[in-house]
Amino acid sequence: MPQQTDKPTSDTPPDGRVLRGEVTYGRVLDAAERCFAATGFDAVTIRQIAAEAGVTLGVVGFHGGSKETLFRTVLSRRVETLNKLRREALAALLDAGGYTLRDLIDAYITPYLDIASRGNAQWRAYAQLIARIVADDRYYAEAKHLYDPVATEFMDAMSELHPAADRHQLATALTLSVSAMLSIVASRARIEGLSGHAGPQTPLGYRRLLLDFCAAGFMQVLSPERPDTDAR
Structure with a gap:
């Protein structure tokens, strides 16, 4: 037995x-x-x-x-989901080939817009939290290991398309694009207030406009005619 x-x-x-x-x-x-x-x-x-x-x-x-541990855990649990979706989108582009800079920006931004458009109140809270973090360099040390590895992978793909691109300018353009993405998710009230019209019901409804805005900014940064610094 x-x-x-x-x-x-x-x-x-x-x-x-x-x-x-x-x-x-x-x-x-x-x-x-x-x-x-x-x-x-x-x-x-x-x-x-x-x-x-x-x-x-x-x-x-x-x-x-502790409060510090809670803060790190709150950030990391969302990043795991977001990084997975971004890496899958990037891998699909690399496998298919023939992608553009706009395609790369889309693959980075749209997963976040998609998740934020599902009506989950906690993801909206996360968006508001991240909007606070990116505005304060004090939090960079806590967040860089969560976000920077995937961002670096996307920048590497951008550099493959534009080998002469300055790395600092690419990083700046990506950071500004992320700020625009977070603003669309965390607060759209001012857009409607300034325009006097109701906008899309979800962040994903701003996808095309946001991509146009970010892609144009990247292309301006990558323009060979653009000076390295602005004279003051």
Whole structure:
């Protein structure tokens, strides 16, 4: 008779405590994301995150760790999804060949617009949070390992198309394009206020306009007639 063992198998139902813990962990991260997005890292307290999540301070500490750890985790969990989609789009272009600079910009920007257009409130909070981060160089050290590797892969592909392009100017154009992308996602109210007309219902509705804007900026930067510096 085979010896019985208490070791779980693939058919063993998951422990209810584990499932509850995962749900609580998700609630803590969602709450932290909303709090950081609303007021910024400096203004948020663990007490506020606990209240937003509907848990105790101890639960936040157990599942999320310190405020700094929570901040890093909130950023990294979204980046994994976004980086995967961007790399898949880039790989498809490289495999197909014959791509343009606009195609590369599209592959970088559109995955974010697509996700942000799905109506998920947490992705909107993430967009607001990232809009805060890119406006403050203090956060670069925390975020660079999350975002820069994929951005570098796209810049490498751009350099293949334009070997004479200055790397610093490419980085500047990409950073400005990202800022425009984040603005479209995080806040479109001013566009409608200035124009007096309602715009697209989702960020993805701005895709063509945003690509036109970013591609034109890149091409101006890459123009051989453009001086390296602006005289003042």
